[in-house]
Amino acid sequence: MKKEAELRGLLDSISRRPPPAVRLYFVSRRLKSETTRASRVMQKYTFHLHQLDIDEDLRRMFLDMMREQLEKIMADNDLSLAAYEIIDDDEPKLYTYQLQNKAMSFADVTKHQLMRGVDIPSVQDIGAFLGEHELWAFCLDVTPEKGDRFTTFTKTTPGRVAIDERENPERLLPSRVLRTLFNSTNSMLELLHGDTVNFDKRMDCLYRFKDDRFFIFHKKHFEKIVSLEEEYKESAGRVVDDLEASTMIVGLDAVKDELEGNPTIHRRLHKIAQAADYKKLDRTRVKKMIMTAKSFGLQLKIKSGKLHVEDRHDLDLVVRMLDDYFLESKQTGNKYGASVKKRWMAQG
Numbered sequence: 001m002k003k004e005a006e007l008r009g010l011l012d013s014i015s016r017r018p019p020p021a022v023r024l025y026f027v028s029r030r031l032k033s034e035t036t037r038a039s040r041v042m043q044k045y046t047f048h049l050h051q052l053d054i055d056e057d058l059r060r061m062f063l064d065m066m067r068e069q070l071e072k073i074m075a076d077n078d079l080s081l082a083a084y085e086i087i088d089d090d091e092p093k094l095y096t097y098q099l100q101n102k103a104m105s106f107a108d109v110t111k112h113q114l115m116r117g118v119d120i121p122s123v124q125d126i127g128a129f130l131g132e133h134e135l136w137a138f139c140l141d142v143t144p145e146k147g148d149r150f151t152t153f154t155k156t157t158p159g160r161v162a163i164d165e166r167e168n169p170e171r172l173l174p175s176r177v178l179r180t181l182f183n184s185t186n187s188m189l190e191l192l193h194g195d196t197v198n199f200d201k202r203m204d205c206l207y208r209f210k211d212d213r214f215f216i217f218h219k220k221h222f223e224k225i226v227s228l229e230e231e232y233k234e235s236a237g238r239v240v241d242d243l244e245a246s247t248m249i250v251g252l253d254a255v256k257d258e259l260e261g262n263p264t265i266h267r268r269l270h271k272i273a274q275a276a277d278y279k280k281l282d283r284t285r286v287k288k289m290i291m292t293a294k295s296f297g298l299q300l301k302i303k304s305g306k307l308h309v310e311d312r313h314d315l316d317l318v319v320r321m322l323d324d325y326f327l328e329s330k331q332t333g334n335k336y337g338a339s340v341k342k343r344w345m346a347q348g
Helices: 002-015 056-075 107-119 126-132 219-225 228-245 252-261 263-275 283-295 312-322
Strands: 021-031 045-052 080-083 093-098 134-143 150-155 180-183 188-191 205-208 213-216 306-308 326-328 335-337
Touching: 002 056, 002 080, 002 213, 021 056, 021 107, 045 107, 056 134, 093 219, 107 134, 150 219, 205 219, 213 219, 219 228, 228 252, 228 263, 252 312, 263 312, 283 306, 283 312, 283 326
Parallel strands: 080 093
Antiparallel strands: 021 045, 021 134, 093 213, 134 150, 150 205, 180 188, 205 213, 326 335
């Protein structure tokens, strides 16, 4: 019932009369000029809001979209409410993420820029905007007369915006197409002039002002929007550097591409970094890894007493070992692979 109670106030804010005010913003991202290699990803970028004026029909459609998605989530009895976890079990969850005390550049959007509201300049030329900014997301700021104020964010790309070649011959569409509109008033297909913007009918996450908290509907999109995904990649790189410095693992250069472009590996390595046990990698730990692997019918590649990585399979197995993934129950003798576990703290 907690999920329904949390979302009911948001749904009520949308459904009240008069309807709430809705403002539409593009979110752009830009690399800070003063960043260095030592700068953390979460502080490397600046995010900026750009207002777009919308008409009443579009405002109603956005509100309908929000209402439908919230009602669907509330009706899903299998979906439980849970605090955000970088790696979690497969149970469907509606995650929440507390922004308070999080050192991330994106927080400036929610804590400061949205407070300016109507003072944020409106976009006058979509083509000029795309030429000057990296389109990162769009957001809908909902301000009811009574009830919870909240803002939704949805990840998007410049490819969702089309520039009219006829009116703007210097700007080319991604592909040569005729953009048309079927006019239901006269049942005629007409050439569409001007710039078009396509919006995905979904909310990836929702920020509620009163408790400084996100509700996450699409976890991977949320991680992209606030740059958590890049933070995990950066953290993974630091773990790899530490592992190489331990001199107990060789061959990581051979899987550099895999380490660079695999978000799943990045999450696992970032999770490992939180415990710091991986920094204790020595011959004793490697021997215990070998014994654990054999008991599960697996084989670690070892050369001169060191872990040897030659391909993606080797990398995945070593990372799982470092994450203490392979466990055996002393009660039943059953063996488990567990990505998600909480260390038991004895009571009293």
